[in-house]
Amino acid sequence: MPTLRLRGVGRRFGGLLAVSDVDLDVAQGERRAVLGPNGAGKTTLFNVICGDMPASSGTIEFYGEDVTVRPARARVKLGLARTYQQSRLFLGLTVEESIYLSIVGVEGGRLRPWPRPRHDRELRERARIAAGRVAIDDKLRARVSDLSHGEHRQVAIAMALAAEPRVLMLDEPASGLSRGERTLLTELLLGLDPSITLILIEHDMDIALSVADNVTMMHEGRVIVEGTPDEIRANQMVHDLYLGRGFRNE
Incomplete structure (x- = not known):
């Protein structure tokens, strides 16, 4: 199939x-x-x-x-996860926060309560791992608006990968x-x-x-x-x- x-x-x-x-x-x-x-x-x-x-x-x-x-x-x-020609990012957030929110959005949906502390730590660790997979983990605390265009691309791919897609x-x-x-x-x-x-x-x-x-x-x-x-x-x-x-x- x-x-x-x-x-x-x-x-x-x-x-x-x-x-x-x-x-x-x-x-x-x-x-x-x-x-x-x-x-x-x-x-x-x-x-x-x-x-x-x-x-x-x-x-x-x-x-x-x-x-x-x-x-x-x-x-x-x-x-199914994707990126766009023009990166659609949260410019006011840090790299870690952006990737974290992409995981929360896929896992919980918009009406789901905020994650419990232990689960929250697990999601943040997934965000850090996703950042490492695209070599942007050295910028986890950086604000997205302060990154270069190429780094924006890395963040966008990390956000997609953090959802653990099949495609x-x-x-x-x-x-x-x-x-x-x-x-x-x-x-x-x-x-x-x-x-x-x-x-x-x-x-x-x-x-x-x-x-x-x-x-x-x-x-x-x-x-x-x-x-x-x-x-x-x-x-x-x-x-x-x-x-x-x-x-x-x-």
């Missing part, structure tokens, strides 16, 4: 068909890159999968359960990062728990193709080709559309 299965998924905005008839199967523990030029429909597809916007057509299954009409919070409860979806995590930060991000992604399924949108091809097991290429809202990183590098249509000469196998 695939971790994630899409059949005929589409998303329409009035007369604009942003995503059209997408079929997708992602296996447990797989690293899947979703690539394509700007406007290909990648982020819209992410939003539909996560429940941030409803599908206009098709079905979405998560571990065999139909979640097509279920809200985003229900999908989070099933083990982690990252939307352009390398956007705006320096060369050194991109190297750190690549190492982080390669070092993820192999039981976590990773689905990644990324314009940095070096990162995407070094991390992914399989690649789904989109153009104008449709899937146009799927394959391994080597197959994608060698594909003439992909080369002409997106990659450029440096990524062809000569």
